[in-house]
Amino acid sequence: MLDLAININDISKSFDGLTALDHITMQVPYGCVCGLVGPNGAGKSTLIKICMDILRPDHGEVELLGENPRWKNRVRERVGYVSDIPGMYPNFKCEEMFQLGSKLYPHWDSERCRDLSSAFEIPATRSVHALSRGMKVRMALVMALAIRPRLLLLDEPTAGLDPLFRREFLQVVMDEVAGNGTTVFYSTHNLADLERAADYVGCLNNGRLLFHHPLDEMKGSLHRVQMMVDDEQVLMIQNRLPDILDAQRNGRLYSITIEGNWPEIEAVLNNLGSFYPEKVNLSLEEAFVSLMRKDGYNFKLPLHSERNDECFKEVAP
Amino acid sequence: MWFDIDPSLSMPIYQQLVHGVKEAVARGVLVAGDRIPTVRELASHIMINPNTIAKAYQRLEQEGIIVTMRSRGSFIAENLPASSREEGRQAIAGLLDKVMIEAFHRGVDAEEIKSLVQERLKKWEQERGSR
Amino acid sequence: MNELAIYRGLFWKEWKDNGRLFGLGFILIAWQNLFYPIFHWLLTRNGTSSASTYFREWALNLRVIMNPGDFGTGPMVSMGIIMAIAFGVLLLSHERSSSLEFLVSTPVSRKEIIVGKFLAGASALFGIMLIHTTLVLAALFIGPAVPVSRLEVAQWSVFITVAWICLFSLSLLVSTLCRNFAVAGIATLMFMSLPGIAGQFACQIATHFFDPAGKAALKIYNVMNYLQPWGLFTGQGIPRKADSVDAGSSFYIMVGSGGELSNVKPLFDGYYPYQIAALLIVTLLFLSLAIWLFNRNPLERKGDLLMFGNFKQVAIIFVTFLIAWVRALDSASTLLAFVGYFILYFAAIYILFILFTRFIALFRIREWLSR
Numbered sequence: 105m106l107d108l109a110i111n112i113n114d115i116s117k118s119f120d121g122l123t124a125l126d127h128i129t130m131q132v133p134y135g136c137v138c139g140l141v142g143p144n145g146a147g148k149s150t151l152i153k154i155c156m157d158i159l160r161p162d163h164g165e166v167e168l169l170g171e172n173p174r175w176k177n178r179v180r181e182r183v184g185y186v187s188d189i190p191g192m193y194p195n196f197k198c199e200e201m202f203q204l205g206s207k208l209y210p211h212w213d214s215e216r217c218r219d220l221s222s223a224f225e226i227p228a229t230r231s232v233h234a235l236s237r238g239m240k241v242r243m244a245l246v247m248a249l250a251i252r253p254r255l256l257l258l259d260e261p262t263a264g265l266d267p268l269f270r271r272e273f274l275q276v277v278m279d280e281v282a283g284n285g286t287t288v289f290y291s292t293h294n295l296a297d298l299e300r301a302a303d304y305v306g307c308l309n310n311g312r313l314l315f316h317h318p319l320d321e322m323k324g325s326l327h328r329v330q331m332m333v334d335d336e337q338v339l340m341i342q343n344r345l346p347d348i349l350d351a352q353r354n355g356r357l358y359s360i361t362i363e364g365n366w367p368e369i370e371a372v373l374n375n376l377g378s379f380y381p382e383k384v385n386l387s388l389e390e391a392f393v394s395l396m397r398k399d400g401y402n403f404k405l406p407l408h409s410e411r412n413d414e415c416f417k418e419v420a421p
Numbered sequence: 422m423w424f425d426i427d428p429s430l431s432m433p434i435y436q437q438l439v440h441g442v443k444e445a446v447a448r449g450v451l452v453a454g455d456r457i458p459t460v461r462e463l464a465s466h467i468m469i470n471p472n473t474i475a476k477a478y479q480r481l482e483q484e485g486i487i488v489t490m491r492s493r494g495s496f497i498a499e500n501l502p503a504s505s506r507e508e509g510r511q512a513i514a515g516l517l518d519k520v521m522i523e524a525f526h527r528g529v530d531a532e533e534i535k536s537l538v539q540e541r542l543k544k545w546e547q548e549r550g551s552r
Numbered sequence: 553m554n555e556l557a558i559y560r561g562l563f564w565k566e567w568k569d570n571g572r573l574f575g576l577g578f579i580l581i582a583w584q585n586l587f588y589p590i591f592h593w594l595l596t597r598n599g600t601s602s603a604s605t606y607f608r609e610w611a612l613n614l615r616v617i618m619n620p621g622d623f624g625t626g627p628m629v630s631m632g633i634i635m636a637i638a639f640g641v642l643l644l645s646h647e648r649s650s651s652l653e654f655l656v657s658t659p660v661s662r663k664e665i666i667v668g669k670f671l672a673g674a675s676a677l678f679g680i681m682l683i684h685t686t687l688v689l690a691a692l693f694i695g696p697a698v699p700v701s702r703l704e705v706a707q708w709s710v711f712i713t714v715a716w717i718c719l720f721s722l723s724l725l726v727s728t729l730c731r732n733f734a735v736a737g738i739a740t741l742m743f744m745s746l747p748g749i750a751g752q753f754a755c756q757i758a759t760h761f762f763d764p765a766g767k768a769a770l771k772i773y774n775v776m777n778y779l780q781p782w783g784l785f786t787g788q789g790i791p792r793k794a795d796s797v798d799a800g801s802s803f804y805i806m807v808g809s810g811g812e813l814s815n816v817k818p819l820f821d822g823y824y825p826y827q828i829a830a831l832l833i834v835t836l837l838f839l840s841l842a843i844w845l846f847n848r849n850p851l852e853r854k855g856d857l858l859m860f861g862n863f864k865q866v867a868i869i870f871v872t873f874l875i876a877w878v879r880a881l882d883s884a885s886t887l888l889a890f891v892g893y894f895i896l897y898f899a900a901i902y903i904l905f906i907l908f909t910r911f912i913a914l915f916r917i918r919e920w921l922s923r
Contacts, residue, residue: 119852137470150852156657159852180659191650193569200568207561208658274468282461282471299428303472320433320473327431387429 108167109134109255109287110155115164117150124150125161126311132289132304137281139298139319140291141392142308148291149188151308152259155289156185169255181209184248188260190240194233198226198243202250209251217250220276238265245273249280256280258290262297270294274301295389307392309399319388326363326394328386329373333358340376345369350394361386361394424467434469438477442486446497449548455497457487558660562668563675570643574676577635582684584628585614589691604696611698614688618708629712632677636716637740639673640723644846645733652851662847670724670839674717681716685709711828718831719744721838728845728859735857868905872898 110132117125125147132138140148153159155166157173157180165172171179192201202221206212221228224242227235235243241261248256256277262270274297280286292298298305299319306316315322326349333341338358342348350361362369366383373381426437445451457463460478464471478495481487489495524534567574588610595606617628644666647655655665685705692702723740730736849859857863876893 135472137472153653153852158653158656160850177661177664178659180657185657187653191653193565193651193654195569204561204565204568207564208558208660210557271468275465278468278471279461279465282464282474296428297468300434300468301470303470320435323431323433383431385429385431387431389429 107134108132109136109169110138110289111167111170112151112155113165113167115151115154115161115166117147117154117159117161117163123311125154127164128308128311128313129164130306130313130316132287134287135281135285136304137288137302138290138304138306139302140289140306140308141293141295141298142291142314143396146308147311148308149259152185152187152257152289152291155257156180156183181211181251182254184251184253184256186241186244186248186256186258186261188241188263189237190244192232192240192243194231196232197229198232198235199228201232201243202247205247205250211252213250213252216252217246220246220249224272238269241265241273242269245276249276252284253280253286254284256286256288256290258288260291260293263293270297277301295387295392299388305388307395309396312399314395314399322391323388325365326361326386326391327366327369328359328361328384328390329369329381330357330359330384331373331381332356337376341373344372344376349398359384361390424463426467426469428469433473435473435477435480438469438474439480439484442477442481446486446501451497453497453499453501456493457495457497459494555664558664559668559671562660562664563672566643566669566672567676570639570672570676573639573642574680577639577676578680578683580631581628581635581680582687585610585684585688588613589687589695592691592695607695608698611692611695611700614700614705618704632712632716633719636677636719637723637737639676640720640725641727641733641736641740643669643673644724644727645731645736648731656851662849663843666724666728666839666843666846670721670842673720673724677716677720678713681709681713714828714831714835718835718838721835721842725838725842725845728842728849730858731853732857735863864905868901869898872901875901 108131110130112128112130115125115128116123128147128151140151142148150159154161155168155173157166157177160174166174168179168183173179173183193204196204198221202214202217205217206214221243224246226239226243226246232240232243245261248258258277262273265273277288278301281288288301302319304316305319305322307314317325333353333356338353341358341360342351345360345362347363348360349363352359370381370383424438424441426434426441428434430437432440442451442457451457458466460471460474463469463474478487478489482489482495485498486501487495488498520534524530529537588606592607592610596604656662660668688705689702692698692700692705722743723736726740726743727733727736730739845859853859858866872894876890876897879889879893879897
């Protein structure tokens with residue numbers, strides 16, 4: 105297909121027998137911002153590195169801007185890459201790194217580079233090894249934007265950086281998307297940023313792609329409902345609505361997270377008797393937790409509140 | 422501001438933007454002929470995906486609330502259309518439901534609600550008149 | 553962008569990044585021949601009488617460097633060998649720690665990365681030798697007459713440059729296999745001595761089974777020894793008349809030994825063109841092999857010492873090989889003994905290794921339990 109900026113086709117990758125990616129297939133159209141989320145070790149970085157042809161997949165193919173970067177290296181002239189720990193030449197000064205960029209990238213925009221590096225206050229004459237990690241990420245971002253990219257691959261660029269820089273970073277990237285129609289594919293742990301910036305969300309867990317949807321669609325299809333119930337009604341609800349992702353009960357208050365068409369769900373709930381179903385706000389974070397739980401991400405911390413669950417039940421009328 | 426949005430709400434962001442502009446127009450914060458920021462300006466200002474903003478602007482334009490002129494930007498339309506009557510009624514009814522719940526818990530009875538509504542309406546009219 | 557511009561950029565980058573290393577190489581390689589003529593010049597200016605004697609000494613030393621009959625390679629050639637290996641090893645492996653990921657993410661192919669490194673290193677070696685030779689020739693022109701022919705110096709310089717570049721391409725090839733620079737350096741030395749080891753091995757087989765007199769063994773030994781870099785530079789392996797090789801007793805693993813060597817004049821004269829052509833072909837072979845291997849490098853191997861295979865297994869096999877061989881040298885029937893020893897020691901070392909790792913694991917569990 106021609107209108108895809110990224111076409112990941114059936115990618116598998118294992119490290120020393122451990123599966124890191126398991127038959128991943130996803131597509132990102134031009135001009136979109138696609139966020140990639142998932143717990144640590146889910147394979148996000150591996151996927152992005154495979155896209156850049158830094159790592160080679162065991163199976164499957166990747167196409168960036170319609171070309172496979174493995175056979176056609178020059179496609180990376182238009183692909184900017186920022187990793188969480190940007191590797192650069194430690195003995196180079198910042199301006200020398202930019203000089204190297206201008207020598208290796210044919211569409212290098214030195215004016216943009218100058219503007220951005222002065223905006224980010226990058227010390228031109230300082231050596232790269234003397235920079236902080238935040239500054240290195242800034243450098244990498246400036247370089248990635250100065251190549252006049254049509255695609256940006258960002259691998260947890262803002263992880264562990266201060267909120268001010270996260271803000272600047274998002275602003276610059278959003279400006280790039282709005283001004284030049286650049287496609288952005290980025291992995292992050294920050295769901296708040298993701299909610300702002302992304303139109304597509306992909307979620308990786310244990311090397312498998314749980315889902316890959318437009319964000320609005322996802323928000324429209326996941327609901328959290330609170331209602332007053334007794335034991336009998338809980339059973340009835342569980343029988344009638346098999347798509348419940350997550351359910352919590354606190355005395356008579358029953359709260360479910362459910363996937364599907366809201367009017368239909370509402371109709372089903374209303375038919376079951378009057379227990380005042382009320383739709384409450386479901387943030388992306390909670391939605392993710394529910395979806396991950398459904399996928400078997402069941403890490404139970406020995407929290408004190410768990411032990412107190414029984415007390416709650418006794419207190420409830 | 423009208424573009425103060427909360428991405429963590431279940432309501433999609435573009436709908437929040439559409440609502441925001443509508444509310445600003447209703448309150449008189451934005452009046453006919455006011456220029457609203459371009460997609461690019463707004464995207465980098467509030468760090469929202471430009472495609473989402475474009476979608477909201479498109480929706481607003483379809484509804485006739487804003488007019489986009491090439492090379493000059495988007496403006497609040499001169500002749501604001503009355504939104505679909507039934508849709509409007511439903512939205513207002515939904516809001517009133519919330520009022521009723523709150524009133525029940527705070528022990529405000531029906532008569533009091535009615536008088537309050539009257540009072541707010543009068544104040545609102547005055548505010549709009551003074552602009 | 554065309555390839556030329558990419559190569560220009562990569563070349564610029566390599567020189568920028570490794571300029572100091574190249575400069576150090578120049579000083580280490582050329583100091584001797586730079587220092588002497590300058591000293592001489594200073595002495596003549598002050599009118600000291602010993603100046604020309606001094607110059608003569610230098611010229612004779614130069615002869616020894618160029619025609620090493622015995623063990624006299626002099627610091628210059630050995631330094632050149634060390635620097636050629638260091639260039640090849642450091643150019644690639646010091647990049648593996650951080651910047652390689654950046655370089656691979658630019659629109660540069662892996663082939664271009666390796667070729668760029670080769671061009672930078674080769675040009676450095678070439679430049680070092682060019683400056684050095686120009687200065688030596690200038691000194692020979694200006695200075696008093698000495699029994700050193702300028703043509704000889706020029707020929708020798710070309711030969712030694714090509715030989716160094718060949719060695720550099722070998723170490724570049726090895727560092728596509730090893731992640732760590734120390735391992736790459738050691739592995740390069742091992743690869744260098746491979747012809748020698750193989751030759752001595754073949755020699756043993758020949759003496760044991762076919763040729764108890766040791767005549768064929770001597771030939772094989774000489775050819776293989778010549779293929780060792782040290783042999784190449786010193787000419788130790790060149791066929792000579794009266795040599796007796798006491799097969800099976802006095803072989804050394806390390807290169808450049810051979811205690812039984814007598815004074816022989818190396819047959820460099822007249823053979824330069826063939827040697828240079830052969831070295832260039834080998835260089836191209838190494839380079840293309842390096843490109844092929846680097847293109848298949850799994851870059852996720854960050855903690856491993858080798859880019860392919862398992863370091864522990866390779867190390868166990870290698871150590872077993874060495875121990876079995878040394879043991880086999882003492883016994884009468886070498887080949888059979890070697891095979892027997894190899895199997896025996898391999899089993900023993902493997903079991904020991906497993907026990908060792910288990911022991912460490914047990915230790916960790918204990919530690920963990922006591923927490």
